Amino acid sequence: MTEGQTQPRTSNSAENPWPVRSVATKVAQWIDRLGAIWIEGQITQINIRPGTRTAFIVLRDPSADMSLSVTCTPELIRDSPVPLHEGSRVLMYGKLTFFAGRGTISLRVTEIRAVGMGELLARIERLRALLAAEGLFDPRLKRPLPFLPKTIGLITGRASAAERDVLTVSRNRWPAVQFEVRNIAVQGPTAVPQLLTALADLDGNPSVDVIILARGGGSVEDLLPFSDEALCRAIVRATTPIVSAIGHEPDSPLSDHVADLRAATPTDAAKRVVPDAIAEQALVADLRGRAAAALRGWVARETRALEQIRSRPVLADPLRALEHRHDEVERLRSAARRDITRALQTAETQVSHLRERLATLGPAATLARGYAVVQRISPGGNHVLRSVADAPPGAQLRIRVADGAVSAASLGSDTKATRN
Numbered sequence: 001m002t003e004g005q006t007q008p009r010t011s012n013s014a015e016n017p018w019p020v021r022s023v024a025t026k027v028a029q030w031i032d033r034l035g036a037i038w039i040e041g042q043i044t045q046i047n048i049r050p051g052t053r054t055a056f057i058v059l060r061d062p063s064a065d066m067s068l069s070v071t072c073t074p075e076l077i078r079d080s081p082v083p084l085h086e087g088s089r090v091l092m093y094g095k096l097t098f099f100a101g102r103g104t105i106s107l108r109v110t111e112i113r114a115v116g117m118g119e120l121l122a123r124i125e126r127l128r129a130l131l132a133a134e135g136l137f138d139p140r141l142k143r144p145l146p147f148l149p150k151t152i153g154l155i156t157g158r159a160s161a162a163e164r165d166v167l168t169v170s171r172n173r174w175p176a177v178q179f180e181v182r183n184i185a186v187q188g189p190t191a192v193p194q195l196l197t198a199l200a201d202l203d204g205n206p207s208v209d210v211i212i213l214a215r216g217g218g219s220v221e222d223l224l225p226f227s228d229e230a231l232c233r234a235i236v237r238a239t240t241p242i243v244s245a246i247g248h249e250p251d252s253p254l255s256d257h258v259a260d261l262r263a264a265t266p267t268d269a270a271k272r273v274v275p276d277a278i279a280e281q282a283l284v285a286d287l288r289g290r291a292a293a294a295l296r297g298w299v300a301r302e303t304r305a306l307e308q309i310r311s312r313p314v315l316a317d318p319l320r321a322l323e324h325r326h327d328e329v330e331r332l333r334s335a336a337r338r339d340i341t342r343a344l345q346t347a348e349t350q351v352s353h354l355r356e357r358l359a360t361l362g363p364a365a366t367l368a369r370g371y372a373v374v375q376r377i378s379p380g381g382n383h384v385l386r387s388v389a390d391a392p393p394g395a396q397l398r399i400r401v402a403d404g405a406v407s408a409a410s411l412g413s414d415t416k417a418t419r420n
Contacts, residue, residue, distance in 0.1 A: 021100070024100035025100065028100055031096050036094060038093050039068075039091070039093075040092075041059040041061055041089075042087065042090075042188075043057060043058070043059060043060075043084060043086055043087065043090060044067065044087075044188075045086060046086060048077065054071050054072070055074045056069065056070070056071055057069075057070040057071070057077075059092065060190075062089075062189055062225070062228065064193070064230075069104070069106040070094070070106060071097075071107070071108050071109070072094075072109045072112065076110070080114065086189075087187065087188045087189065088115075089115040090113060090115060091113040091114075091115060092107065092112050093112075094107045094109030096108075120221065124254065127229055127254060131229075131258065132257075136233075137257045137258065142260045143241040145241050145260065145261060146209045149177065149210045151178040152178070152208070152209065152210055152212060152273060152274070153182070153202035153205065153210070153211040153212065154166055154212050155182045155184060155195065156182075156212075156214040156215060157215065158183035160186070160214075160215070162215050162216050162245070162266040163181065165214075165265075165266045165270065166212060166266045166267070167181075170273070173274045173275065173278075174274045174275060174276070180207075187221075187225060192230060192231055195213075195225060195226075195231050196234055199231075199234055199238065199242075200234070203239060209240070209241075210240065212266075212270075212273060213242065213255060213259070214246075214266040214269060215266075216247065218247060223246060227253045227255065228254075235259055236258050241261070242259045242260050242261075243261045243262075243269050243272070244258075244263065245264075245265060247265075367400070367402040372399050372400060372401045373399070376391055376396070376397060376398075377396040377407075385397075389413075393412045396408075396409060397409060
């Protein structure tokens with residue numbers, strides 16, 4: 001911009017503000033550029049004023065607290081192939097319009113299609129496959145329920161049969177059980193936000209041990225809030241065990257698959273969460289009786305075993321074995337003494353015979369018969385004469401006879417005497 005030129009009117013500043021009409025016009029132009037769009041949501045309000053050419057609808061996102069104003073001709077609603085009412089899931093085709101006079105935005109629709117049952121079921125199946133692929137149905141993620149919860153969180157409709165069934169059955173089974181009840185809308189456009197709020201409230205309460213989602217039976221459309229993706233993911237993120245008791249046995253919303261336990265009905269949920277006091281007492285009594293019977297049986301078996309051991313001969317008469325052994329020892333002692341005496345007598349007889357033989361053959365007997373033993377006396381010691389050469393003349397001799405010994409001297413040898 002050259003010096004002296006004026007600032008364009010389209011520029012905006014504190015010194016050159018835009019008037020409201022300019023802003024409204026620009027907003028309308030920008031919104032008009034969006035063109036026609038398809039949008040899906042849930043009808044929360046229908047207002048057809050008599051004598052007017054415009055019907056007003058409030059379309060809400062079923063998974064978030066957001067809504068949009070919709071306008072159309074009354075004929076578009078009256079001529080719909082499927083009756084439209086509050087809570088209907090619909091597809092709308094139209095164009096966003098900005099009303100500059102009021103500064104509001106609405107969707108002017110020219111076509112409304114009710115979401116059919118087949119399409120709803122197909123969407124649920126696609127979501128089921130997505131959650132299963134992410135592992136949110138994995139049994140390993142299931143948290144175990146407490147055996148005896150002190151406080152149970154209950155999310156259900158106000159004054160509903162499901163609430164009555166859960167409370168009645170639970171208190172009949174265990175009168176001391178406590179409840180934290182959150183009454184919410186269980187169908188319609190506000191159901192999912194209220195479900196998420198109640199679930200977060202109970203999950204954050206440290207005194208709540210388990211949470212039950214309970215609702216009676218209904219159509220697929222009525223049970224749609226319990227197949228909402230946001231609710232399923234909130235159930236998985238919760239730290240408190242959650243029991244899903246939605247509808248009846250054939251009903252199977254997605255909350256049944258992500259919950260820690262699926263109950264066929266609200267009554268079944270109460271039975272599976274709260275133990276039966278009478279049944280538990282009967283079980284305890286039965287276990288005590290079985291334990292006592294087992295103990296008595298064990299004592300009886302051990303008593304019989306002790307009696308059998310005590311009745312054995314070795315314990316019935318402990319000295320009998322000693323007496324038997326004593327007699328045997330005495331018998332063996334007698335036999336040993338007899339054998340030893342016999343052996344000694346035999347040995348004495350043999351010694352006597354040997355003594356007699358020795359006496360007969362010994363030197364003393366020989367000397368008694370007239371023989372003598374001649375020894376030569378020498379400084380080196382006496383030795384027996386065995387030859388005449390051992391006694392030269394003059395040799396000192398010692399002659400032993402039967403009654404003693406005499407000393408002699410050798411006078412010489414006589415070899416003739418040996419020959420004679």
